Amino acid sequence: MKLEGMTALSLGAKTVLNSATELEAALRFIGETRYHSLHPFHKLLHGGKLNKGQVQAWALNRYYYQSTIPIKDAVVISRFRDRNIRVEWRHRIEDHDGNIGSEGGIERWLKLTEGLGLDTAYVESTEGILPATRFAVEAYVHFVRDKSPLEAIASSLTELFAPNLHEERISGMLAHYDFVNPDIMSYFSRRLTQAPRDASFALDYVKAHAKTPEQREAVCNALIFKTNVLWVQLDALYHAYVEGHIPPGAFVPKAN
Numbered sequence: 078m079k080l081e082g083m084t085a086l087s088l089g090a091k092t093v094l095n096s097a098t099e100l101e102a103a104l105r106f107i108g109e110t111r112y113h114s115l116h117p118f119h120k121l122l123h124g125g126k127l128n129k130g131q132v133q134a135w136a137l138n139r140y141y142y143q144s145t146i147p148i149k150d151a152v153v154i155s156r157f158r159d160r161n162i163r164v165e166w167r168h169r170i171e172d173h174d175g176n177i178g179s180e181g182g183i184e185r186w187l188k189l190t191e192g193l194g195l196d197t198a199y200v201e202s203t204e205g206i207l208p209a210t211r212f213a214v215e216a217y218v219h220f221v222r223d224k225s226p227l228e229a230i231a232s233s234l235t236e237l238f239a240p241n242l243h244e245e246r247i248s249g250m251l252a253h254y255d256f257v258n259p260d261i262m263s264y265f266s267r268r269l270t271q272a273p274r275d276a277s278f279a280l281d282y283v284k285a286h287a288k289t290p291e292q293r294e295a296v297c298n299a300l301i302f303k304t305n306v307l308w309v310q311l312d313a314l315y316h317a318y319v320e321g322h323i324p325p326g327a328f329v330p331k332a333n
């Protein structure tokens with residue numbers, strides 16, 4: 078598949094995808110060119126260029142994304158009459174929510190925010206998050222509710238690209254910040270095994286179920302939408318906490 082074609086696709090022009098193989102190539106191209114690993118805020122975060130207050134702001138805002146993921150996944154499940162899909166998808170909710178007697182991703186995220194010195198009740202209240210974080214995350218839930226079940230599954234495909242980013246984050250943050258230790262980074266080490274399983278199911282699903290060029294295009298657009306959901310959250314963090322334009326009511330780091 079031609080790279081120019083893929084560039085056109087990423088710009089929204091018409092590209093016809095004639096097979097599952099072409100679809101996968103297009104999805105991987107979207108990841109390479111649009112995933113939030115490329116965002117300048119991540120470069121600062123992983124390169125040790127942020128102060129503790131800025132890292133706190135990132136973790137506080139990301140809590141809203143993390144804690145909404147199982148709600149999003151419950152909505153995805155509600156779209157399927159096919160029991161097999163529901164059974165396959167439900168472990169995602171358990172990965173985040175945990176179970177009686179076992180810790181889930183949300184608790185591990187709270188270890189991170191607590192380890193960074195944030196009050197857990199404040200984090201859970203989501204009071205201090207940026208308006209753009211709230212709007213972007215809600216848009217993701219609305220997307221899986223309102224679009225086709227195929228697009229709902231496709232929108233999770235950013236997870237194909239997450240493990241590399243998580244590895245970069247674990248090593249970068251441990252190397253650069255004295256306020257970070259392996260214990261508080263356990264959320265990310267756990268995702269290194271969870272995300273590939275989830276992503277490979279979703280990729281196989283869209284390759285098998287997007288049977289027409291129009292459906293393949295819809296799958297690509299779902300992934301583009303999702304990369305935008307992730308990207309705008311970092312734009313907002315950059316504007317507020319790197320450039321210093323914190324919106325009224327949002328978290329204000331203590332001087333450190």
Ligand SMILES: O=C(O)c1cc(C(=O)O)c2c(n1)C(=O)C(=O)c1cc(C(=O)O)[nH]c1-2
Nearest residue numbers: 146232233234235236238239242243268307
């Ligand atoms: O740290 C990240 O950059 C990152 C990105 C993504 C993603 O690509 O959507 C997810 C996660 N982390 C993550 O931890 C996670 O549990 C997750 C679930 C989903 C999803 O769309 O269902 N994305 C992501």
